[in-house]
Amino acid sequence: MVVPLVYAVLSGFKSTDELSSNPFGLPKRWLTSNYTDILAGGDFWRLLGSSTLIAVGTTVLVVAASALAAFSFARFAFRGREALFTLFTMGLMFPFAVAVLPLFLLLRSLGLLDNPLGVILPQAAFGLPMTIIILRAFFREIPGELEEAATLDGCSPFGFFWRVLLPMARPALGTVSVLAVVTSWNNFMLPLLVFTDNTWWTLPIGVQQFQGQYSAEYARVFAYLVLAMVPALAFYSVAERQLVGGLTAGATKG
């Protein structure tokens, strides 16, 4: 399982010549220039920044919109509620690849190509179903007495949502946020289409392009690959519990 990862890390410390003569072993001389060259250039940091911006934007949007919708699904009885909820849950079955072509045309006509919003909006939209389902289940658990008490104290529905429900729902919000960050971070197809020039490229695109550009210099590609993995793995090691909780909750409720 870890062999390919370790292989990549070690290979990044070798020269491309050494890679063919000494594929497994520790590097004879630990060459750090592959890594430092990439870090010293601005490109890698720009990709990292762009990936981060898009992930944060997507997450804020999808969690905010979903929390409002889930609140209304969980706490209000209104005409059309079940139909609306079914509509959203059906979204789970819509493969992203199916919508990507017309989505691209739509973004083009809205002038959102080469604009981070062109990735953020669709990603948030496709993240809604899962997020709403998880949050709705959580909001339902919060006792109705709390809501009655808040209303008697003069709290509007939004006031209750903002001042009581959201603070109580922090663990669930954390879970869905982590899910949203990971999904956005890993998206490849949409950024590939939306960003025609490299201004807003994200890490997955950057890695693919780098491999194409330096296809003969294996060691450099390995170093780049390792650096591109670091943020995701670091995030994972911090947020592991939330991520796994979210996936299992989402999967069993979906």
Add this chain to the structure above:
Amino acid sequence: MTSTFLADKRSGPGTELPPPESVRARGRGRRRVLHWLTAVGFQLPALVLFIGMVLLPMLFALYAAFFRWGGFGMPSDYVGTDNFTQLFDNPVFLGDLWRCLVLVVLSLAFQLPFALAMAVLLNQKLRGRAVYRMLFFAPYVLSEAITGVLFSMVFAPDSGLADHILGAVGLDGVGGLWFADPSYVMATLFLVMMWKYFGFHMMLYLAGLQSIPRELTEAALIDGASAWQRFRNVTLPLLAPTLRISIFLSVIGSIQLFDLVWVVTQGGPDHHSETMAVTMFQYGFKRYQVGYASAISVVMFGICLVFALAYQRFVLRRDLEGATTTMRGDGK
């Protein structure tokens, strides 16, 4: 006319807004409309986003699939179902369907049982099992694109890790071209998929296993059931809902595979690793046959939908019935 009670209430701040569900039953007329507006108002941002970015594009794909269209202006050259009939004459697309089936079968036959075995193993009291869990699951957080680049290096002919390992154990020449060999490419891709996704399924199973009360297996143990009997007659039936979900996710995932293939082979050599999404991408974004590509989208969607509905109807229904009663209280 208004009672003093209502007049009193009106004077307080925020009292025009709907009361909680329990009190609301009495509301009617204007208040009812207001209540509905408030409820739907909360839905609005999500609804606008969902309709604009998910539903409308989907419907438009359905519409465009009936036109010969290059993607500029509005489609006007109506061709009826020509795109679809051509599609089912296209050997590449028929191959896509076949390869999709192969991936589904391979996943169900190898990936999921392997994930289940690992989950059962890691559910025991094992030294360092937290570490194993982290390690097995880690590939899931790497993007498919990055995984793809990594494995195109690992499986690079001659210079890659895979060939070196085979060489080191005396199996020179067994490996070979990997991704570049038409007869190996799908198997190699499947290995990569397995590396990336089996941890995800394992985690699902682990979560499922942990919700099975220990007393049940202990009782079976006391009754003298062997390890296999305990697994077969106690664990497996109780894990069935999780298994059904994981099968569902695995199949849907196989149908829409794109990133990995695009990064590693772009469908090659000679279409031997092409998937429906890759074919759609080729026609839609490389050859500008947008109507034709839309038809591929529609077929993909149709397959997903039919599968999902049939699965829900025949397989998941039991779980959903149980879910309302047994799933309470796990909403953490």
